[in-house]
Amino acid sequence: MSAEVIYGNVLAEELRSEMKQEVQELSKQNVYPKLVVVIIGEDPASMSYVKGKQKASAKVGMDSDLIELPESTSQDELLALIEKLNGDDTVHGILVQLPVPDHIDDQAVIEAIDPKKDVDGFHPSNVGKMLTGQDTFYPCTPYGILVMLKRANIELEGAHVVIVGRSNLVGKPVGQLLLNENATVTHCHSRTKDLRSHTKKADILIVAAGKADLLSGEDVKEGAVVIDVGVNRVDGKLTGDVEFDSAKEVASYITPVPKGVGPMTITMLLHNTIKAAKQIHNVQ
């Protein structure tokens, strides 16, 4: 078998043109969704994602501000800025690019953001809502994966989903979202014994471990769906957690890196910002 490749960038483009229409409609009601991205320090990889976010916002006609702070910014200064953005009625989405420098407590930052403006979906109150199956801001990467699977008409109910990686950003929340869709979910991680024995059983294999080429075709069941969430820079090039060429021969569907999950992450961020603006201004 040679898998069908699910191009996230193509789907992202489609969804963004729908969003552009929606942003235009909202402007007639004097609602102008605005995202503020805060970045601390000058990590080049982080800068490149942030630029992607700015470009995507501009494409859907959305306002987006970038606040660049020096590496030396204190936690109190950052929390004061977040307070200010929480109170600014023109701002609907606040994203602090992670990771933050070591002298700043990331959980304190996440919890300082008003849950109504938490377009990353990382605030414990929004995480709790997701866990209990309530409508809220879902974390962008998990949400993007869900939308990709749905658009490809992949059956989720009763499917055995195996997730490699248990971060709060991807591994844990994607399992929760798919559990809410009635999938059977297995979480694997760095301490899992005999990883392959688990991945080989997956109908849908989601790999978010952050290790280049951690898995290959030999770890994949014939006909499985492979979602590669890895963003690894190897010799300056972006690669995933799955060896694409060998996995493609075994899988039924596979996402590439780049042009897979990444562009969907940004798209769901824009979706969440529009949703936040509509809720804050109480419009449909």
Ligand SMILES: Nc1nc(=O)c2c([nH]1)NC[C@@H]1CN(c3ccc(C(=O)N[C@@H](CCC(=O)O)C(=O)O)cc3)C=[N+]21
């Ligand atoms: N608070 C917070 N929220 C995040 O959502 C967040 C974050 N911090 N920190 C960093 C990670 C990483 N991330 C990516 C988003 C898009 C691409 C993306 O679009 N990648 C393109 C290629 C980009 C390139 O070539 O550099 C692609 O896969 O095709 C990648 C990575 C969001 N993150």
